[in-house]
Amino acid sequence: MTLHGADVIRFSIGSLRGFPSRTVLMLVAMAIGVCSVVVLTSLGEGARRYVTGEFASLGTNLIIVFPGRSETAGINPTTMMGETPRDLTLDDARSLLRSYNVLRIAPINVGSADVSWKGRSRDVVILGSSHELLGIRHWEMGQGRFLPQADLDLATPVAVIGSKIRNELFGAKRALGEWIRIGDRRFRIIGIMGSEGRSIGVDVQETVIIPVASAQQMFNTSSLFRLLVEAKSRDAIETVKAFVIDTLQERHQGEKDVTVITQDAVLETFDRILGTLTYAVGGIAAISLAVAGILIMNVMLVAVSQRTAEIGLLKALGASPRQIIILILTEAMILSALGAFTGLLLGQLGSLIVRHTFPVLPAYAPAWASVAALVVALITGLLFSLMPARRAAQLDPVLALSRR
Amino acid sequence: MIELVNIHRNFQVGDQTVHALDDVTLNIDAGEYVSIMGPSGSGKSTLLNLLGLLDQPSSGTYRLNGQDVTSLGNLRQAQVRNREIGFVFQMFHLIPRLTAAENVELPLLLAGLEPEQRHPRVARALDELHLTDRSHHKPEQLSGGQRQRVAIARATVTKPNVLLADEPTGNLDHKSGQDVIHILEELNDRGITLIVVTHDPEIGRRAQRQLHMMDGRLVDGQGTG
Ligand SMILES: Nc1ncnc2c1ncn2[C@@H]1O[C@H](COP(=O)(O)OP(=O)(O)OP(=O)(O)O)[C@@H](O)[C@H]1O
Ligand SMILES: [Mg+2]
Numbered sequence: 341m342t343l344h345g346a347d348v349i350r351f352s353i354g355s356l357r358g359f360p361s362r363t364v365l366m367l368v369a370m371a372i373g374v375c376s377v378v379v380l381t382s383l384g385e386g387a388r389r390y391v392t393g394e395f396a397s398l399g400t401n402l403i404i405v406f407p408g409r410s411e412t413a414g415i416n417p418t419t420m421m422g423e424t425p426r427d428l429t430l431d432d433a434r435s436l437l438r439s440y441n442v443l444r445i446a447p448i449n450v451g452s453a454d455v456s457w458k459g460r461s462r463d464v465v466i467l468g469s470s471h472e473l474l475g476i477r478h479w480e481m482g483q484g485r486f487l488p489q490a491d492l493d494l495a496t497p498v499a500v501i502g503s504k505i506r507n508e509l510f511g512a513k514r515a516l517g518e519w520i521r522i523g524d525r526r527f528r529i530i531g532i533m534g535s536e537g538r539s540i541g542v543d544v545q546e547t548v549i550i551p552v553a554s555a556q557q558m559f560n561t562s563s564l565f566r567l568l569v570e571a572k573s574r575d576a577i578e579t580v581k582a583f584v585i586d587t588l589q590e591r592h593q594g595e596k597d598v599t600v601i602t603q604d605a606v607l608e609t610f611d612r613i614l615g616t617l618t619y620a621v622g623g624i625a626a627i628s629l630a631v632a633g634i635l636i637m638n639v640m641l642v643a644v645s646q647r648t649a650e651i652g653l654l655k656a657l658g659a660s661p662r663q664i665i666i667l668i669l670t671e672a673m674i675l676s677a678l679g680a681f682t683g684l685l686l687g688q689l690g691s692l693i694v695r696h697t698f699p700v701l702p703a704y705a706p707a708w709a710s711v712a713a714l715v716v717a718l719i720t721g722l723l724f725s726l727m728p729a730r731r732a733a734q735l736d737p738v739l740a741l742s743r744r
Numbered sequence: 745m746i747e748l749v750n751i752h753r754n755f756q757v758g759d760q761t762v763h764a765l766d767d768v769t770l771n772i773d774a775g776e777y778v779s780i781m782g783p784s785g786s787g788k789s790t791l792l793n794l795l796g797l798l799d800q801p802s803s804g805t806y807r808l809n810g811q812d813v814t815s816l817g818n819l820r821q822a823q824v825r826n827r828e829i830g831f832v833f834q835m836f837h838l839i840p841r842l843t844a845a846e847n848v849e850l851p852l853l854l855a856g857l858e859p860e861q862r863h864p865r866v867a868r869a870l871d872e873l874h875l876t877d878r879s880h881h882k883p884e885q886l887s888g889g890q891r892q893r894v895a896i897a898r899a900t901v902t903k904p905n906v907l908l909a910d911e912p913t914g915n916l917d918h919k920s921g922q923d924v925i926h927i928l929e930e931l932n933d934r935g936i937t938l939i940v941v942t943h944d945p946e947i948g949r950r951a952q953r954q955l956h957m958m959d960g961r962l963v964d965g966q967g968t969g
Binding site for chain 2: 342343344347351354355357358649650652653654655656657658659660661662663737738741742
């Protein structure tokens with residue numbers, strides 16, 4: 341007395357087609373549930389990828405050093421004595437190159453100055469740095485070369501300009517090799533940045549980059565704004581961080597007067613927050629699956645009472661309670677599966693639309709979300725149709741058949 | 745073949761107990777043709793449902809082919825229904841979305857037979873009832889008489905020993921009713937045990953053995969005749 345799988349499925353599909361409105365209702369409920377899980381998690385995942393991507397574009401395996409302590413704790417010995425934090429100098433920067441684990445460093449100074457060429461001028465952010473900055477930041481050159489590899493103390497009068505600056509000052513004319521005036525000094529343009537080069541905070545297209553020593557002279561400072569240190573590998577980051585702190589403390593007469601943050605720490609925090617967010621919205625969307633489950637239960641209960649006579653007949657023809665349960669459950673499972681797959685397709689379509697509308701957002705639903713949505717849909721479909729199925733199996737065939 | 749001993753079937757309606765069957769003792773031999781008559785509410789259908797294992801007695805023993813079937817579990821009872829017993833109802837009870845052939849196939853499907861084994865048997869059953877050209881029609885496309893013939897084909901496709909018919913002509917015109925009775929009698933001629941519940945004395949008289957019921961009891965002495 342074992343039913344054949346193919347027979348069960350054919351019979352169930354037949355009865356589903358016999359009640360199209362009920363079938364469509366349940367399909368839609370399941371599809372909406374699964375679809376919302378897919379779309380919402382793809383939004384969350386998109387946000388996570390966008391933010392982490394932006395951070396990663398700042399550089400990889402990066403350790404950022406800046407002068408002053410980050411603690412906001414109001415009173416410490418230095419503030420008591422009215423001392424200002426010690427400068428972060430080029431010598432400090434050079435001292436870090438001693439470590440085997442440090443791949444390269446780039447000191448950074450920032451200021452703003454008037455940049456002019458043949459009467460045209462504008463106020464521009466000036467970035468003082470070194471040859472290594474290009475590699476650390478993964479920037480691309482548009483034309484010419486970046487700052488030359490030279491001693492950090494060498495104030496060579498050369499400049500690399502952003503493409504926007506180039507357009508504003510030179511228009512269609514050739515900029516490479518021209519001399520421009522920055523503040524009261526003259527610099528020769530040796531390179532123009534490529535259009536790829538956006539990263540948080542700084543739009544390279546609107547900056548002019550000069551050797552760090554030139555910037556320090558121009559802004560009359562011996563301190564650095566930032567010091568970027570790139571570790572040899574991801575594993576070396578913590579070692580380098582400790583090395584940086586120790587070395588600078590030693591050089592600053594035992595004062596811990598710099599702040600060192602790692603790219604990864606920031607990245608991981610964002611990654612974690614947005615990952616959690618994705619789980620959360622996925623979970624909230626999964627509630628709609630539970631709602632779909634309750635709907636399935638009600639609709640299946642109605643279906644069972646609509647088909648009382650049929651179920652009674654099956655019993656009279658020799659169907660065992662188990663066979664009745666199998667038939668009803670199969671029906672519910674086919675519905676859930678069809679609904680879930682429809683929802684999956686709709687969800688993929690939805691995230692495709694999101695990606696089209698917001699191209700910066702890589703809104704791809706994570707695989708776990710799709711799988712989980714499918715599994716949850718099937719399980720709720722199964723659980724919520726158990727009760728109606730059992731009710732059908734317990735129907736009294738005499739009463740079922742005598743109803744007219 | 746069928747032995748009912750002191751069968752009672754009580755229904756509780758509110759605080760009142762209805763004795764639908766009141767101490768029924770009945771023996772029916774294999775191959776017999778039995779009609780059951782009696783006024784409405786006398787317990788005819790209840791008796792037939794009990795014989796078909798669709799219902800359980802409140803007390804008493806029912807032996808089918810020497811086996812006590814009242815104590816069987818759900819699954820075994822379903823198997824007995826499937827193999828030993830065929831039902832024909834007044835309301836036909838065909839599944840409207842299935843074709844005639846698919847309706848006839850159902851008991852074999854529930855028995856777990858392979859499609860290759862089912863199809864020739866379905867074809868033969870339909871052929872015996874002259875329904876071959878109607879096998880792909882839905883019930884709504886068939887006349888009442890044709891529907892009842894499909895139902896008979898369904899009841900006999902498993903080759904049961906017992907055929908139970910509860911007012912099989914109740915929803916048919918005179919001519920179709922006659923046809924159906926003749927078909928049932930033909931099946932009986934070929935060996936099936938036929939038990940027909942009817943209100944129509946003309947039909948009831950045709951049976952070799954006629955049982956009369958009154959208030960849940962068989963009229964005296966008929967049970968073990
Ligand atoms: N499920 C039930 N609950 C309560 N009472 C019932 C039930 N089924 C049958 N009865 C009662 O049992 C008695 C016998 O019913 P049954 O259906 O066997 O009569 P019948 O002889 O088939 O009548 P009819 O000729 O009208 O079909 C009736 O009084 C009926 O009301
Ligand atoms: Mg009756």
